Amino acid sequence: MAPPDAPLLETAGATRQLPEGAVLVRDVTITIGRGEFVAVTGPSGSGKSSLLYLLGLLDRPSAGHVALEGRDTARLSTNELAALRLAKLGFVFQFHFLLPEFTALDNVEIPMRRLGRLKGAAVRDRAMALLGALGLAEAARKLPEQLSGGMRQRAAIARALANDPALVLADEPTGNLDTANARAVFDIFERLTRDQGRTVVVVTHDPDLARRATRRIQLVDGRVVSDSGA
Ligand SMILES: Nc1ncnc2c1ncn2[C@@H]1O[C@H](COP(=O)(O)OP(=O)(O)OP(=O)(O)O)[C@@H](O)[C@H]1O
Numbered sequence: 001m002a003p004p005d006a007p008l009l010e011t012a013g014a015t016r017q018l019p020e021g022a023v024l025v026r027d028v029t030i031t032i033g034r035g036e037f038v039a040v041t042g043p044s045g046s047g048k049s050s051l052l053y054l055l056g057l058l059d060r061p062s063a064g065h066v067a068l069e070g071r072d073t074a075r076l077s078t079n080e081l082a083a084l085r086l087a088k089l090g091f092v093f094q095f096h097f098l099l100p101e102f103t104a105l106d107n108v109e110i111p112m113r114r115l116g117r118l119k120g121a122a123v124r125d126r127a128m129a130l131l132g133a134l135g136l137a138e139a140a141r142k143l144p145e146q147l148s149g150g151m152r153q154r155a156a157i158a159r160a161l162a163n164d165p166a167l168v169l170a171d172e173p174t175g176n177l178d179t180a181n182a183r184a185v186f187d188i189f190e191r192l193t194r195d196q197g198r199t200v201v202v203v204t205h206d207p208d209l210a211r212r213a214t215r216r217i218q219l220v221d222g223r224v225v226s227d228s229g230a
């Protein structure tokens with residue numbers, strides 16, 4: 001069992017090296033607590049996505065540790081990691097990755113059905129509530145292709161929130177959005193952290209957006225070179 005006071009997410013010397021030798025993430029030791037709004041910045045190729053994959057249990061460190069709620073993830077099987085991601089983490093990427101043949105509502109319901117924590121009408125009710133809270137009540141029964149870019153990304157955020165994750169990880173979620181829609185995404189992240197106590201870790205190369213986070217972690221060549229929260 002994880003200690004009850006363990007930080008949400010902790011890495012110790014986390015390193016990601018490719019078999020052919022390239023080091024994408026070097027010796028990263030960070031602790032991220034509940035309710036933190038963290039921006040990860042750094043030049044292209046500095047390892048931001050690679051670090052996010054480690055934090056999101058999508059990838060395993062080749063050295064060092066990543067612990068979620070005090071539980072070292074190194075010994076977990078691929079299936080156990082997938083189950084942990086489904087139950088505890090939400091992901092938002094630059095491309096929305098909504099399933100094109102399903103409505104926005106279906107897309108938000110799918111992770112809930114996979115997890116199976118909610119049943120029957122509760123699934124639909126929660127999906128509608130999530131979409132409504134993000135201004136998408138009218139769009140719930142539309143296909144992704146019928147939505148604007150900003151609406152699609154908000155639907156992707158609703159899907160990320162489907163299973164009530166403690167941690168939301170986003171990789172350049174505003175990369176395809178205009179300024180107003182990018183701000184709207186960061187408004188949502190602000191509410192998730194400040195009002196709902198969730199943790200958001202967002203990769204962005206937009207300094208204006210990064211300033212809105214409560215903590216900034218900067219990477220260069222896979223290393224943390226500054227961390228406003230350390
Ligand atoms: N599977 C891979 N095989 C080979 N090189 C890789 C692989 N994944 C990433 N890299 C390299 O590792 C480095 C870090 O990549 P990463 O995608 O994490 O950077 P990033 O900071 O997210 O960049 P960007 O801002 O362009 O998204 C880059 O030099 C990249 O080319």
Ligand SMILES: [Mg+2]
Pocket residue numbers: 048049050171
């Ligand atoms: Mg990247």
